[in-house]
Amino acid sequence: MIPLSWYLIFAAALFSIGLFAVLARRNAIVILMGIELMLNAVNINLVAFWRYVNPELIAGQVFAVMVFAVAAAEVAVALAIFISIYRRRRSVSADEIDLMKW
Amino acid sequence: MPQEYIPIAVLIILATGLAFLVVAIGHLFGPRRPTQRKGQPYESGMRPFGPGTRRMPVHFYLVAVLFILFDIEVVFFLPWAIVFRQLGLFGLIEMIIFIVILLVGYIYAWKKGAFEWE
């Protein structure tokens, strides 16, 4: 069987890629993709921990499903915000959205 | 651990190898007479016009967003369906409550005209 640590390293790598996208990229859509990567890393962690640490307790799987659903709700709100900004400014770059100082 | 995965590794190597082989053979021995018509995205379809990055009505996005929302809720139905018999009446009532809440959102979107074209 594949050891637990492989999954954890994979998840941590995925999380870091997402983190990098959020911190380093300027396009709001790419930042959103980074956030989704972070959430998916969490899902991998949850399912792996469920399988290896406490397989009798279903909480890990249920939590992963919850994260799915909530991520979808977040994406829906995000797309709505992005579209309404893009329609007026022709850009969703975080650098150009600077009416107020950061 | 690794021995169990040898067949899978063999399969992966064979599959990729075969794919490369087929493409390579076609590339090497096949006749090639490119014409402008052949280079089009859809050779027998409508003639393309305008750039590919055309603006689309914002309505498509609205439908897409609603699709994401209602589509992802299916994820809760699947586990429920699997243990439906053990949960019995209680599970059924819970699921009905869940669907009613979804329905509220659906009726709201409907009345607001999110599904109308024009």
Next chain:
Amino acid sequence: MNLSNASASLNAILPLVVVILWACALLLVDLFITKERKGLTALLAAIGMLASLIITLARLDLEAVVFNGMVTVDGFSNFLTVLFLGSGIVAVALSYDYLKRMGLEKGEYYVLLLFTVSGMMLMAVASDLIVVFLALELLSIPLYVLAGIATPRLDSEESSLKYFLLGSFSTGIVVYGIALVFGATGTTSLAGIVDAITAGSAGMGLLVAGAAMLLIGLGFKVALVPFHMWTPDVYQGAPSSVTAFMAIGAKAAGFAAILRIFIQAFPALSVDLTPVLWVLAALTMILGNVVAIAQRNIKRLLAYSSIANAGYILLALVPYGQSDVAADSVASALFYLLAYAFTSFTAWSVVIALEQVEGKGLELEDYAGLSRRYPILALTMTVAMLSFTGVPPTLGFLGKFYVFRTLLEGGFPGLAVIGVVTSLISAYYYLRVVVYMYMREGEPQAIRDPWLYIAATASAICLVVLGIFSQPLFAWASQAMLH
């Protein structure tokens, strides 16, 4: 779980169920309310929260652990539920006329407000990390939309975008932390985590990492330095009525989660976490108060003030690991939150009264000469500023007093000194507002909306009167958290 079990569980969280059902119903009812009569939606939303508040007040001593231990109703949650519902009702009072003036009358506003309040109430009773996550999202997502409800105003959209990006980023960090805690202990229930730690079966390295990520993620929500960058922009861009509610409700809910999780599940980690909390609290108080001095825009000034206040609330949590101080820690944090809520609402209602369309009337200069033309508004603003500074006998003074007392009990005199010094620094920018109102000449413009005036004067009176009768309030805040 079966039917009778479920009905007992639902009964325990009846106030929450009422708000959620009411919000769903209101979403549909609002479709049939014409644009000219959105006041009806506002009224209905307030009635729903009032009904829920009455139910909560009628059974204030209710204690129950329901939904298989995922939900705990206790003195802590009842206190916070009352705070959230009260904030929601005051927010409706502040919003009604403001939205009409700004041309933002949308029924969804009140529905989203109800959903946010329900998320906060869920946070108050959550005793399982899954429920904490769910509550966090239920309160955040409607707030993202509310911040942008003034679309097509550019600053509102920008505020919404920034709040969303930073908010969902912090949520990602929170769930990663939860996943690590789950991996370390094999459970997500707070009681189960304690059991795993005492049984010695928990992986302590993973657990500390998970707790730290939870602290970072929730630190974003309550705007602790260095996770505060979004606060001034979001507070400035969002419609003022939303900002007022965000500054109070979202912060209180974030602290509800921090308090419940840390005091109930992580006392064993205090060796590692207390120094971190110490540094965070000190940084937050210093940076929040010092940067506030440079602000000329009243919304940004209050944003930095809210950052600084997050630092003072965090002070109460620093000695959380000492079992004899933990109860006082919760009580003084809750009391400070209450004081902060009253003070903030007083200040924000004056800001809302002075705000004109197109974001005018928000500079400090616009407050010059307020005392001559609008003496009541000037007086309430003065009370709020004195309470923020911590001048006796206001509620704000007592809030700080209890927090510092807890800190000294826990043996952190150094941090208490930093707290007192930064309070003195804060006097400079708070009292500058008072100076502008009373000693400068100007032609301020304000509206005369009865609801706004009632909210402003009532909360200003509460600031003084409750300040004098603080003992019973503190006793109420001290009602124990159910373990």
